[in-house]
Amino acid sequence: MISKSCKYAIRAALYIASKIDEKVKLSVKEIAFEIDAPEAFTAKILQNLTRHKIIFSTKGPYGGFYVEQSNLKIPLINIVNAIDGLSIFEDCGIGLQECSDIHPCPFHNDYKVIRNGILSIYTNNTIGKFSKELMSGETFLKSI
Amino acid sequence: MISKSCKYAIRAALYIASKIDEKVKLSVKEIAFEIDAPEAFTAKILQNLTRHKIIFSTKGPYGGFYVEQSNLKIPLINIVNAIDGLSIFEDCGIGLQECSDIHPCPFHNDYKVIRNGILSIYTNNTIGKFSKELMSGETFLKSI
DNA sequence: TTTATAAAGGATATATATATCCGTTTTGGT
């Protein structure tokens, strides 16, 4: 469904948000390490998130990536939109050019339910909600 | 989730099954046209399905691809397994190396529900069920 | 037995996604 890049993006944004209280800017190097992603590629993704104002950045010494309180209200669907776009939520489950109620594929009814379920996960959860779970140690961003 | 190849495979298998009553073997050319897929690539996928005994084929004049009644009982998950494998149903929603109940990512609980829902669609529907819907004109394998 | 037909299979090509590299720009500290 969502691309590998988008998964990195979500992990990165959540990691940065989970450090909001430390009031320190994070380097690409640290972020990439903490989310278990390649460094140079993570850099590209962070640039993208910055352009979309999902996170902030400053250059130079003591610079890096960070979020403000306002960013915590952003739903995760905004990240998906920034990286993959939203058309994935309109695609047919077995690749017909158009997903349509009046010209449906055999999966259509079942698939629509699932697809909307996925959309809901991204829409109903914010960066703040998930980053809070990370802070408390309930959830994690990389495997052991 | 599933690959483009897998979507072609499902469309192809369902198309062939939907023609079971005509008692005629179908060529790659016809199948590819009817499911709106590239011909040479469809050929590869059909070979794969044949090797996995999801469909049958015979070479030579009047040869082609076909299914028997017994194939109609095959659930769609078998096609997914043949093309993509089943590991996709164990993957983490945001790409952690392991999806784990005791070391979960922030999406884990929600994602597991969705992922099992998708698995159910493939497990609970057979080639026969969906091909019957195609025969009756309720559903379609390519866009208008 | 010859011929035509159609799938099988191996080799290769193209497209897309993922990943890296390196010079440029910005910025804070000295």
Next chain:
DNA sequence: ACCAAAACGGATATATATATCCTTTATAAA
């Protein structure tokens, strides 16, 4: 003013998925 740190941005490389091409093999009919 100068230097060092760190993100930015463009170019390039690699990996994977998708797609094509061509030769071989099997089969049915004449």
